[in-house]
Amino acid sequence: MTATKKDPVLVILQLTGANDYLNTVIPYTDPHYRDNRPKVHIPEDQMLRIDDKLAFRPNMEPLKAIYDDGKMAVIHGIGFENSPRSHFRAMDIWHTCEPEIVGTEGWVAKMTRDLDPTGENVVKTVNFGQGLPRALALRGTPVTSVSNLENYGVLSSVPGVTAEEERDQLLERFARMYAPAVGTGPTMDYLGQTGRDALKGADIIKSAPEKYSSTIEYADNPIAKSLRDVARVYLADLGTQVFYTAHGPFDTHFNQPPMHTKLWTEVSGAISDFFADLKEHDAGDNLIMMLFTEFGRRVKDNGTGTDHGAGGVAFVIGDKVKGGMYGTYPSLKPEDLSQGDLAPNYDFRGFYSSVIDQWMGLDPVPIVGGKFEEMAFV
C-alpha cells in the first residue's frame, strides 16, 4: 500500500447503551462463560470462530470478513478504574476523559481545535445525529451537527417558504441578524458566532449529496443511513477529518438475544457497505473507524438479558489498520471479577492516545489529560 499524502480521517461510531462484550467477542472455550450465561449465551454451533479461544457472534459475518482480511483490530478489556455503572456518567467519562470530575470539554472537540485552531473550517468535525454529544462540545470550537443530510440547515423547513430564492433570502436575513455587532455583550457575540458557523456549515455540506453517486445499496436502518451520510460528506472532500455517529440502544437488560442480533446485523452490514463504498471510490486508505461503548455488561446473565458491567471491547477498522487482537481478555474467574464484572485492564485514554498520536498526528497528552499506554494498531 502506498503512503497517502491526504489528511488522516477518523470515523467514530458510538455503540450507545453498553454493548455486551462477552456475546460480541465470545471466550467460548472458557467454562466460566457457559456457567455465567445459562440463558443469554451464543450456541457454539452458531458462533464465528476466530481461533481456539475466541469467536465473533453470528451476524458479524461482514466484520469477520474484514477481520480475516487483516483490517480490523480488537482491543480487549477496555475501560477505566472504578467504572460507574451509570450509562450517562460512564459515557461522560468517555466523552471528556475526566473520570474524577464532571467535565464539559469533549475530547473530539479538543482534537478538532488542534486540527483547525482558528475554527476556519466549520465542517472539520461533523456529527450525524440528534443533539450534540458532549465529546464534541467545546466553547469556541465549531462542529457541525446534522440530523438529516437531505434537509440540513437553518430555517430549512419554514412553513410557506417553498421557492428557492425566498429561502435564500431568509438565510441572508438570518446571517445579517447574526452578524457581529458592537457592544451587545458576550452572550450575543457568542450566539452570533454560533449562528454564523451553523449557517456556514450547512452551506458547505449541502453540496455533498449532489456530488455523490455509488452502486452500493445501504440497508434501511439508522446506522446504515448515518454511515452513508458519512460517506457522502467524506467523498465530497470538504476537509472533514472527524466524523461522529452513534447507534443503539445496546442496553439489553431484557430479551437480549433478538435485540443484540438485530443491532449487530445492522452495524456489521452498515460498516461493510461503508468500506465497500469507499473502495469503489478508491478512497479508503486515509480513513479509519473506531467503535466504542461506555462499558461491557455483567458477566452473569439475569435470565433474559444482562445488566450493567465494566470492562468492554473496542474495535478499529480500516485499510491502514494492523488487524488482530490487542490486549488481554479479562479473566472470567470469580475471584478476578470486580463486583461481578470484567475488570478493565486497558485504559480507554490509551486507546484514544494511540489514534490521536499515531493516526491523527497530534499530541494526545493535552487531549486525554495525561500519558497513557498506546497500542500499535495503526
Add this chain to the structure above:
Amino acid sequence: MPHQEDIALMAHLMRRAGFGAHREELEARVAKGYEATVEELLHPEEQPAIDEDILYRFFPGYEGALGPPINQAEWVYRMINTSRPLEEKMALFWHQLFATGNSKVDNPPELTQQIAMFREHGLGSFRDLLVELAKSPAMIYWLDNNGNHADAINENWGRELMELFALGVGNYSEDDIKEASRAFTGWTIAPKIPRNPLGRFYWNFEYKPEDHDDGEKHFLGHTGNFNGEDIIDILVDQPASPKFLSRHLYNFFVADEPQVPAWDITPPGDPAAIEMLVNAYVESNYDIRSMLRVLFNSDFFKNARFARVKSPAELVVGTARMAGNYNAPRPGFNMLAMECNWQGQELLNPPSVESWHTGPEWIDGGALVRRVNYAANLMGNIDLPGIKSVIARIKAQGNLPPADLVAACLDAIGPLDVSEATHGELLAQAQDGGELRWDTEEDQTKSEQRIGILLSLISASRDYQFA
C-alpha cells in the same frame, strides 16, 4: 387599552414565573394588577389542578414506564397546560437544583413522583422541602443513601446535601460530611419489587432504626445524638444556606449568573438583590414563597428583561404555548419532550448531580440549529390556533405600512425587544411586501403568509433566545 409598559412587564413576569402567556392572558392579568398576579402565582392551590383523569387517559403508561420519554411527555403536557404556572416552574427549578437522573435511578415513575413532591412542597418551607428530599426514594437511590449504614457510612448524600443542595462549597468540613452521613444512616428505601417483566414500581421511603447510628455527632459546631432532620435544622440556620438558595433563585428567575462551581470565587452580579432575598428567608423562617414575593415585586427583577438565555424546556414549552396547538391531550407531546432532549435538556435525566450548565452554556451549534428550526416552524405555521389569533389581532389593525407590521408582530407575540440588526432585517422583509393589505381575498392569503414568515424570522433571531 392597557398601557404598553404594563403589558411588557406582565409578559416578563409570565415568562419567568411561568412559561410565557399569550396576549389575551396578559391583558386579563394587567387588568387584575401586577401584585395581585404575583399573589395568584404564589398560591397555585387556589387555581384548578390539571385533570389527572384526562392526563392518565392520554399517558396511560407513565406510571410503569421502563424508559423516560412518556414521563417526560407527561411533564411537558403539564408545563403547557397548567393553570398554576409558578408551581410548574418551581418544579423545574427544584429539578435543576436537586438534579436526579434516570441514568442511574432507572425508574421514570419514581422520578415523576419526585417532581410531584416538588409541586407540593416547592413553595413552602425550605427546611420541610429538604426533609422531603431526604426521604425521596429516587434521591436516596441516586445518591446511595440506601448504602449508608450504621457500621459503614456512604458519604454521597451527606456530601451533596451540603455542596450542591443547601450550602455550597467552602461552608463545611470533611468531618461535617462524615457526621451528617452518620445522622442519615437508616434512611433507606423499602425492598424493591423486581422491575422485570411487568414494568417499574414505586418505591417507598423506610426508616430503619436498627441501621441508624444513634451515637453523638459533632456537626457544624453543634453536638448531639443527631438524626437526619436535626442535620437539616442546623443546615437551614447556616448563614450560607439562604445565600446559596438566593443565588440559585436569582440565576433561575432574574439573570444568568456564572456556573455554580465558580460561586465561591465569583461574587454575585447583584449582591444587593441577594441580600434582599436572604433577608426574606431569615424573616420568614425559610419560606420560599416569601422569598419569591420579594423577588417578583423587586426592581431588580422588573428591570432584568431578556437577561437570561432560555433553557430548552422554556423555549420548547413557551413556543408551544404561544402557537397554541398543545392545549389538549393529543399525540405529539413525546416529540416536544424529545425536542428538549435534542436541544440539550433531557428532563428527568440531568447529566449529573451537578445538573445542567445554564445561560450561554445551553448554546452550541447543534442546539442552536434545533432551537431556531423548532421555533420558526411552529411560529410560522399559520394554521395553528395561537398563530391564527395573532393574525386576527394584527388584522384588526387594518392595512399596515411595513414598519407598523413589524411592530405589530413583535407586540403580538411579546412584546419582544429586538436589537437594531434584527429589527433592520424584519423591516426589510416587511418592506419587500409593501403595505399589509386585507382588501381582497388574495390580499388576505398573502398577508397571513407574510405574517407567518415574519414570525418565523423573529423566532429565529438571537433575541428570541432570551427570556
